[in-house]
Amino acid sequence: MSTSISMFEEMRREQTLCDALLNVAGTQFQVHKLVLCGCSSYFKALFTHWSSPDTVVFDIPHVSADIMKIILEYIYTGVVSITQENLQELFRAADLFDVSGITKACCQAIEEQLSAHNCITIWWFTSTYHYPELRRKAFHYILEHFEEVSANSDDFLRLSAEDLGEIIEDDHLNTRQESTVFEAILRWIEHAPEQRQRHFDKLLPKIRLAQIHLEYLKQNVLGSKLVQQNRKCKDLMLTSMKFMLDASTIGFNSTVFPISLARPRLPRAALMAIGGWSSGSPTNCIETFDNRANGWVGVANDDETPRAYHGTVFLNGSVYVIGGFDGQSQFCTTHRYDLARGNWQEVANMHSRRCYVSVALLDGLIYALGGYDGDQRLDTAERYAPDANQWTMIAPMIETRSDASSTAHNGKIYICGGFDGHVCLSTAECYDPWTNQWTMIAEMTHRRSGLGAIAYGNDIYAVGGFSGISRQRSVEAYDPETNTWRPMPSMLSKRSNFGIEVLDERLYVVGGFNGTSTIDSVECWDVKTGVWSSVRDMNIDRSALGCSVVFDLPNMSNYAAHLPAPPPPQDNAIEE
Structure with a gap:
């Protein structure tokens, strides 16, 4: 005072x-x-x-x-x-x-x-009191948590038709299934059917109908009484299904279909693949995967340094690229890519050169573990504080490891497998930052070098890798509470030195080496179904890449897939 x-x-x-x-x-x-x-x-x-x-x-x-x-x-x-x-x-x-x-x-x-129960009230509140930043954040919360808001908020049922329309037509609406938007409209109408049925033909065109599964469209949308009783809606549905059938055989044609019904929502998060080994040499290529559109997008990149066997971490709107190898030299460098501005900055160097490095993020600090410095495999570890722009050495690991993989879970760092210079490893260990100590945990059931390790739910997953004899498809999960590993469903393809991340509650594996060549294939695993499925291939084949999930960017549209621009108005165009 x-x-x-x-x-x-x-x-x-x-x-x-x-x-x-x-x-x-x-x-x-x-x-x-x-x-x-x-x-x-x-x-x-x-x-x-x-x-x-x-x-x-x-x-x-x-x-x-x-x-x-x-x-x-x-x-x-x-x-x-x-x-x-x-x-x-x-x-x-x-x-x-x-x-x-x-x-x-x-x-x-x-x-x-802000919560799913009060965000609409706060949005209304700021229409009376002029606080545009708070209003923007309340509206963003509604969009980001739409599934929960539409299912559980009583205020959602009290929205005006205009407010509901403003919400559901926004590109930033976050929903894993576009059918959720249709079901939300039905719930809103059923709250006061006599007054609200007349708004249906204005709300239906705001749904991305061409992003809904065709069978759902036939059974649930076209078959609904509201559509059957409204000629305009019925025509729109028939046109949507015709587009989907045509698109599956002859591809998208923007001259015959209104783009608003086909354009994917902007994702809240995207999977970014950076660098790697491609066509016999390192690359500086960056691309992002938009799971809403099931497509990869090339990212403009002014970094002329190709690199592979590096680590990547997303933190506070930037991707940090740590260590790596350009085909001749191992790096001790750290580069920060600001996704909003689209530019690179070199920040503090690590104490050691590290390619085949393992990286993890915990409590705002970046950890770089093990690797290869050009002369020997390393057991050393260090962590980076972005605010201080400083790397600090921490306790060395118990095992020497390059080509391992690490992840953070419940306040600790776990590192699995790797190569010690002689054999591929099945061992794993855990770091406690409060005590600055490493502890060995139960060994995996397979030797794995070039594996992917990731925290998913309550477990640590060890995926794929090289056993010393062959590349693997196998997957196992570690339960920290019981200190045990258990087998999980295998991947569709064998691979090592691939990217691994969790996006929208699915585990993605990206690219890698299959024992014969680098690959561009991508697959994901759904913990709810226990099934692996293929998704869209990357634009280039690559192994030894870095992968990070980037999210909540002000310019997310730069990293999302786009359909062609809408055509000029035509006399026979569907009214939107």
């Missing part, structure tokens, strides 16, 4: 030199006009324009005495007491009196309390 603030607060408490008295709901507050004018344009106008200079007593309506007490304490001390109970009333009063420090603190408190 500054000396002047402390002095004014002391004078207020002692009622020294007070020149105004505020009547608030039967309670009187002695104040200094000059102090209130310095924090509030309302009180400045009240004391200088809305009253005569000799006025001393002021009646303050529309606020309780308890809230006025909090506001005055903030004006005099700079400290505000915000609780769940007083938040809304305090916000309204601070907005009325234009006490920006309190309104900012209230906005921050509201943001922290």
Whole structure:
């Protein structure tokens, strides 16, 4: 607290030199006009324009005495007491009196309390009180958590048709299945069918109908009573299904189909593949996988350094590329790619050169473990603090490991397999950052070098790799509570030195080496079904690549798949 603030607060408490008295709901507050004018344009106008200079007593309506007490304490001390109970009333009063420090603190408190049950209320609230940033964040929360909001929020059922339309037509709406949007519209209509059925033909075209499975369209959408009773909707559905059938045989034709019905939603997250070994040499190619559109997108890249056998980590809007090999030299470098700006920056170097390095992210710190420095395999480990731009050595691993794979889980780092310079390893160990100690855990059932290790649910998965004899398809999962490994369904393809990540609750494996050549194939595993399935191949084959899931980017459209631009209007175009 500054000396002047402390002095004014002391004078207020002692009622020294007070020149105004505020009547608030039967309670009187002695104040200094000059102090209130310095924090509030309302009180400045009240004391200088809305009253005569000799006025001393002021009646303050529309606020309780308890809230006025909090506001005055903030004006005099700079400290505000915000609780769940007083938040809304305090916000309204601070907005009325234009006490920006309190309104900012209230906005921050509201943001922290955003949930599926209150986000629509807050969105409505900010249409009355002009706080565009809070309104944007509330709307973004609705879009990001649409599945939960539409299923569980009572406020969702009270949306106007215009508000619902604004939500469901937004490209950023986050839903794994577009059919969820159709079901949400049905739920909204069924809440008041007589009043809302007339809005159906305005809402249906806002769904990306061509992104819904054809069988679902036939049975659930076309077969619904609302569609059957509305000629306009029925025609739209028939056109959508015709497009899907045509697209499966002759490809997308933007001249005969409205793009809004086919354009995928923008993903909240995308899988980024960086560098790797391709066509006999390292590459600097970057591409992202948009699982909403099931497509890979090339990313413009001004980094001219090709690299492979490096590590990648996504943190605070940037991808960090750690170590690696350019075909001649092993790197100790760390480069940061700012995805919003699309530029590279070299940051602090590691203490050691590391290719075949394992990396992990824990509590905002990046760990680089083991690897090969050009002369020997390493047991050393270090971690990077982005805020300090500094690498610090930590305790060495128990085993020497290159070509291992690591992941963070429940506050610890797990590293599995690898190559010690002589044999491929089946061992695994765990690092506790609080004690700076490594502990051996149960061995895997297979030797694995060039494997992928990833935390998925409550387990650590060890996927694929090289046994010393052949590349593997096998997968096993480690349960930290029981310190045991168990077999899991095998991948469709054998591979080592591939990328591995979890995106939208599915485990993806990307590229790699199959024992004969580098590959471009990608597959994913769904823990709910226990089934591996193929997804779209990368644009190039590559192994020894780095993969990271990037998310919540302001320019996510730059990393998402796009359909062709919409055609010019035609006389026979479907009305949208």
